[in-house]
Amino acid sequence: MSENGIGQSVRRREDIRFITGAGQYTADISRPGQVYAVFVRSPHAHAKIKRIDIAAAEKAPGVVGIFTGKDLAADKIGGLICGWMIHSKDGSPMKAGAHPALATDKVRYAGDHVAVVIAESLDQARDAAELVSVDYQILPPAVRLADAQKPGQPQLHDEAPNNTVYEWHLGDKAAVEAAFAKATHRTKLELTNNRLVPNAIEPRAAIGEYDRGSGGYTLYTTSQNPHVARLVLSAFIGIAPENRLRVIAPDVGGGFGSKIFIYAEEVVCTWAAKKVGRPVKWVADRSESFLADAHGRDHITTAEAAMDASGKILALRVKTKANLGAYLSTFSSSVPTYLYAPLLSGQYDIPAIYCEVDGVYTNTAPVDAYRGAGRPEATFVVERLVEVAARELGKDPAEFRMHNFIRKFPHQTPVLSNYDAGNYAACMKMAAEAADYAGFSARKAKSAKQGKLRGIGFSAYIEACGIAPSKAVGSLGAGVGLWESAEIRVNATGTVEVLSGSHSHGQGHETTFAQLVSQRLGIPIEQVSIIHGDTDKVQMGMGTYGSRSAAVGMSAIFKALDKVIAKATKIAARCMEVPETNVDFTDGVFSARGSNKTMKFGEVALQAYVAHKFDTAEIEPGLKEAAFYDPTNFTFPSGVHIAEVEIDPDTGRTTIERWTAVDDFGNLINPMIVEGQVHGGVAQGIGQALLEQAVYDASGQLVTASYMDYCMPRASDLSSFDVAMTNTPCPSNPLGVKGCGEAGAIAAPAALINAITSALGHEDIAMPATPQAVWRASRPRREIAAE
Amino acid sequence: MATIAMTVNGKAVRADVEPRTLLAQFIRDQLRLTGTHVGCDTSQCGACVVHLDGKAVKSCTVLALSCEGKRVTTIEGLGEPERLHPMQEAFREHHALQCGYCTPGMIMSAVDLVQRKGSRLDEKTIREELDGNLCRCTGYHNIVRAVAAGAQAMAAQAMRQAS
Numbered sequence: 001m002s003e004n005g006i007g008q009s010v011r012r013r014e015d016i017r018f019i020t021g022a023g024q025y026t027a028d029i030s031r032p033g034q035v036y037a038v039f040v041r042s043p044h045a046h047a048k049i050k051r052i053d054i055a056a057a058e059k060a061p062g063v064v065g066i067f068t069g070k071d072l073a074a075d076k077i078g079g080l081i082c083g084w085m086i087h088s089k090d091g092s093p094m095k096a097g098a099h100p101a102l103a104t105d106k107v108r109y110a111g112d113h114v115a116v117v118i119a120e121s122l123d124q125a126r127d128a129a130e131l132v133s134v135d136y137q138i139l140p141p142a143v144r145l146a147d148a149q150k151p152g153q154p155q156l157h158d159e160a161p162n163n164t165v166y167e168w169h170l171g172d173k174a175a176v177e178a179a180f181a182k183a184t185h186r187t188k189l190e191l192t193n194n195r196l197v198p199n200a201i202e203p204r205a206a207i208g209e210y211d212r213g214s215g216g217y218t219l220y221t222t223s224q225n226p227h228v229a230r231l232v233l234s235a236f237i238g239i240a241p242e243n244r245l246r247v248i249a250p251d252v253g254g255g256f257g258s259k260i261f262i263y264a265e266e267v268v269c270t271w272a273a274k275k276v277g278r279p280v281k282w283v284a285d286r287s288e289s290f291l292a293d294a295h296g297r298d299h300i301t302t303a304e305a306a307m308d309a310s311g312k313i314l315a316l317r318v319k320t321k322a323n324l325g326a327y328l329s330t331f332s333s334s335v336p337t338y339l340y341a342p343l344l345s346g347q348y349d350i351p352a353i354y355c356e357v358d359g360v361y362t363n364t365a366p367v368d369a370y371r372g373a374g375r376p377e378a379t380f381v382v383e384r385l386v387e388v389a390a391r392e393l394g395k396d397p398a399e400f401r402m403h404n405f406i407r408k409f410p411h412q413t414p415v416l417s418n419y420d421a422g423n424y425a426a427c428m429k430m431a432a433e434a435a436d437y438a439g440f441s442a443r444k445a446k447s448a449k450q451g452k453l454r455g456i457g458f459s460a461y462i463e464a465c466g467i468a469p470s471k472a473v474g475s476l477g478a479g480v481g482l483w484e485s486a487e488i489r490v491n492a493t494g495t496v497e498v499l500s501g502s503h504s505h506g507q508g509h510e511t512t513f514a515q516l517v518s519q520r521l522g523i524p525i526e527q528v529s530i531i532h533g534d535t536d537k538v539q540m541g542m543g544t545y546g547s548r549s550a551a552v553g554m555s556a557i558f559k560a561l562d563k564v565i566a567k568a569t570k571i572a573a574r575c576m577e578v579p580e581t582n583v584d585f586t587d588g589v590f591s592a593r594g595s596n597k598t599m600k601f602g603e604v605a606l607q608a609y610v611a612h613k614f615d616t617a618e619i620e621p622g623l624k625e626a627a628f629y630d631p632t633n634f635t636f637p638s639g640v641h642i643a644e645v646e647i648d649p650d651t652g653r654t655t656i657e658r659w660t661a662v663d664d665f666g667n668l669i670n671p672m673i674v675e676g677q678v679h680g681g682v683a684q685g686i687g688q689a690l691l692e693q694a695v696y697d698a699s700g701q702l703v704t705a706s707y708m709d710y711c712m713p714r715a716s717d718l719s720s721f722d723v724a725m726t727n728t729p730c731p732s733n734p735l736g737v738k739g740c741g742e743a744g745a746i747a748a749p750a751a752l753i754n755a756i757t758s759a760l761g762h763e764d765i766a767m768p769a770t771p772q773a774v775w776r777a778s779r780p781r782r783e784i785a786a787e
Numbered sequence: 788m789a790t791i792a793m794t795v796n797g798k799a800v801r802a803d804v805e806p807r808t809l810l811a812q813f814i815r816d817q818l819r820l821t822g823t824h825v826g827c828d829t830s831q832c833g834a835c836v837v838h839l840d841g842k843a844v845k846s847c848t849v850l851a852l853s854c855e856g857k858r859v860t861t862i863e864g865l866g867e868p869e870r871l872h873p874m875q876e877a878f879r880e881h882h883a884l885q886c887g888y889c890t891p892g893m894i895m896s897a898v899d900l901v902q903r904k905g906s907r908l909d910e911k912t913i914r915e916e917l918d919g920n921l922c923r924c925t926g927y928h929n930i931v932r933a934v935a936a937g938a939q940a941m942a943a944q945a946m947r948q949a950s
Contacts, residue, residue, distance in 0.1 A: 011879055011880065011882070012879065012882065012884075014887070015878070015879040015884060015887070016868050016879070017868075017887075018884055018887025018890050018891075019862075019871065019875040019878050019879055019884065019887075019890060019891075019894060020822070020862065020863065020865075020866065020867060020868055020871070020875065021820070021821070021822015021823070021861065021862035021863045021891050022822065022863075022868075023822070023887050023888075024821075025821075025824070025888065027821075027824075027825070028815075028821035030816075030819075123805065123807065199923055200886070200888075200923055201824075201826040201832060201834055201886070201888045201889045201921060201922065201923050201924075202824070202826065202886065202888040203825075203826065251886075251887065252886065253824070253886045253887065253888025253889075254885070254886040254888060254923050254924055256923065285827075285828045286826065286827035286828045286829065286832075287828055505886055506885035506886030506887070506924045507885070508885070672882050673882065675882075676882050676885060676924075676925060676928075676929060679925055679926035679927075679928040679929065680885065680923070680924045680925050680926045681926075682926055683925075683926030683927065683928075684923070684926075706827070706828065706829045706831070707827050707829050707831035707832060707921070708829050708831060712831075712921050712923070713926075713927075714917070714918050714921065714927075715913070715914040715915075715917040715918065715920075715922075715927040715930065715931065716914040716915050716917075716918055718914075718926060718927055718928075720910070720928055720931070721926065721928055744926075
């Protein structure tokens with residue numbers, strides 16, 4: 001067992017460059033002769049473009065080009081696409097309006113792209129952009145999700161009457177109605193899942209470059225999935241064929257979903273590089289990130305649960321309006337549908353579930369996947385319902401959950417998901433013990449003596465990671481397959497390069513992937529390099545999102561390693577002159593059973609390239625293998641998070657007294673990194689529950705468009721977290737791993753709101769539970785009612 | 788254009804800059820020291836923190852011209868891969884970074900914190916003092932631990948150098 005092998009908290013290899021300032025993010029790259037792009041954005045939420053006057057801007061110092069949507073159209077550059085087709089209940093396909101990279105006739109949100117100004121320096125581009133004069137005919141906007149579908153509301157796209165993209169459903173409506181009819185208790189909640197801005201600290205950036213010699217384009221970009229970007233830019237947008245388009249995603253400073261999508265700026269910078277004959281660089285400032293990065297969440301939901309006399313949940317009924325913003329972003333249609341409703345069974349054995357979702361256009365920034373993507377929304381629905389149901393029935397919320405947990409696996413839920421493995425009761429028991437749940441009432445009494453309100457809240461979440469298999473997601477409307485690729489190049493000297501279609505933007509793949517390779521080949525981790533993020537090096541890949549890189553990306557590496565070992569075994573057998581079946585490979589050494597002959601992995605690698613000791617008609621020289629891995633099922637991580645809070649009713653401030661997380665991610669590759677993922681996810685979930693909210697005013701202006709106005713969690717807003725794991729290995733992949741990247745963000749909001757409502761003694765609080773909101777909610781009910 | 792001279796990471800530099808050039812732009816674009824990052828426009832995120840005459844400043848809100856004759860230390864000047872500063876080492880040891888984008892500013896702020904408040908830092912102090920540095924990846928849990936450990940390691944190093 002290698003000290004850097006699977007299961008070890010190996011310190012990260014990529015850290016050296018990051019802690020010394022040697023990382024290479026897109027904005028750090030400068031190309032010879034580069035010019036700078038600044039986008040002219042709509043100041044209005046909804047308006048017709050009557051005229052764009054660029055005459056004055058063109059004369060400004062340093063300007064090398066100004067382009068509008070007409071220029072893109074003249075070059076037959078297509079619009080941005082949504083890659084997941086959703087069908088409505090009546091079988092009709094979703095009603096999507098066009099999404100040009102630069103608006104032509106109409107702008108649909110404040111921040112929408114109208115023109116690009118390219119100049120010798122950034123300051124010159126900024127100055128010239130100020131001189132572009134756009135004559136707008138302002139239209140009334142449809143801003144509020146709750147109202148956008150009502151008759152008489154302003155219409156965003158002619159294709160989508162009543163701003164309705166789809167009216168989708170999942171589950172057995174009749175079975176649910178029958179269950180509700182016989183229920184002895186029903187719980188009903190109106191829930192808002194607040195709109196968030198992902199806010200990776202690295203703003204998005206893009207550099208487009210055109211090489212006259214080869215006729216090829218290169219795009220450096222802040223992407224979680226450069227190959228998908230290349231495919232879309234090539235096949236749908238028509239910038240260049242894939243063999244003439246190289247996409248490089250170098251070091252990327254966090255994504256959280258927001259860097260999955262193909263954005264207008266990437267299209268325009270790449271295309272414009274040829275137009276101006278220079279590399280074109282664009283770096284978002286933070287206010288642009290707020291305005292034009294895809295946002296997350298934004299649901300309004302009515303959720304009901306039906307219980308029988310024993311406290312068994314019989315059915316759930318969920319009706320959700322999901323805000324999709326002004327245009328359909330790359331995967332936006334799937335987030336509130338197939339990434340949401342299939343998780344509504346939570347960890348519970350629920351015989352019948354019916355969910356309806358309306359996807360709605362509004363004059364706001366596009367909404368797409370943000371850490372968890374649909375699954376935090378589902379967990380918030382299920383875990384708020386379960387908690388409130390337990391309270392209404394006078395049952396202990398932990399026991400109520402245990403009473404309803406799924407106990408047998410595999411388990412087919414009524415909403416597509418087939419859970420393969422889990423031990424929910426074990427997580428709950430371990431978490432309750434770690435959180436000293438038994439001692440809570442004494443702590444609550446102590447807080448009460450000091451005039452404080454103490455509460456405890458549970459969230460028993462389920463997640464689905466590594467969405468797959470490709471055929472199944474295709475049948476649900478996905479435009480892509482969700483496999484992953486890997487290539488192992490063994491050099492003659494025994495060093496190894498691993499080319500992966502996954503992309504690391506904080507996850508530590510250069511360490512974890514190398515741990516797997518080091519262990520399986522029995523070579524020091526220093527001999528292994530992990531390469532990703534460049535379509536000229538890695539042939540194809542699907543990228544990193546949905547906590548898929550371990551379960552899918554590493555499984556592809558595992559499969560490629562099988563092939564490497566198989567071929568190396570053959571070569572070793574020829575070299576040692578023994579039958580192949582007699583050769584074992586352990587800890588980096590091939591040994592011939594029944595003899596004292598051995599060869600190290602590096603020696604076999606050398607022989608593979610020297611090719612003197614085997615018949616090359618039978619075995620090809622070289623040692624390089626590739627694999628595409630398509631999972632047979634999703635993975636289903638689960639866990640229990642317990643939040644304990646204390647509220648000061650005089651200030652409304654909620655203090656997190658204790659955070660206990662017990663997660664089941666299956667086997668762990670690097671526990672240190674897994675714990676870090678939980679910490680980060682929980683922090684984002686706490687941010688959602690307590691602090692963060694993207695707010696548009698009635699005119700469609702984003703009033704929270706800076707860090708002065710949008711409350712990001714800071715160190716002093718958070719506590720330390722107690723994180724522990726249980727392990728039921730995933731049966732559907734060779735590593736037994738499940739995925740850990742989103743769990744915290746999925747679990748945390750419900751845990752925190754359940755804790756706050758437990759402290760307050762009523763359910764009437766929405767996210768974010770800011771001090772002002774909690775202060776109002778913590779006052780005696782009669783005072784609130786009197787207002 | 789105006790001419791400016793300052794010392795950056797121990798080296799004298801002299802350059803022509805536009806008067807509106809920010810220190811962050813000067814360091815990144817003209818000196819090509821890209822370890823100093825820019826994450827916001829409002830002096831909130833702290834990714835751009837450098838030391839100016841030994842004190843932490845947000846280089847996105849300092850005009851380059853105002854640094855005439857001053858001493859600037861960036862993350863590149865703090866330590867090198869073979870000779871890491873104790874705070875850099877502590878960030879790696881405690882897994883206090885994920886994407887790495889906020890890290891240079893976070894480390895520069897942490898070193899400044901130790902210089903101001905000493906090496907015995909409790910969790911509350913660290914959390915409050917890091918209020919000017921945003922991290923979206925780590926939830927700060929490991930950063931807090933790294934800063935506490937880094938502070939101790941800085942003190943130990945100072946002791947070794949004194950003896």
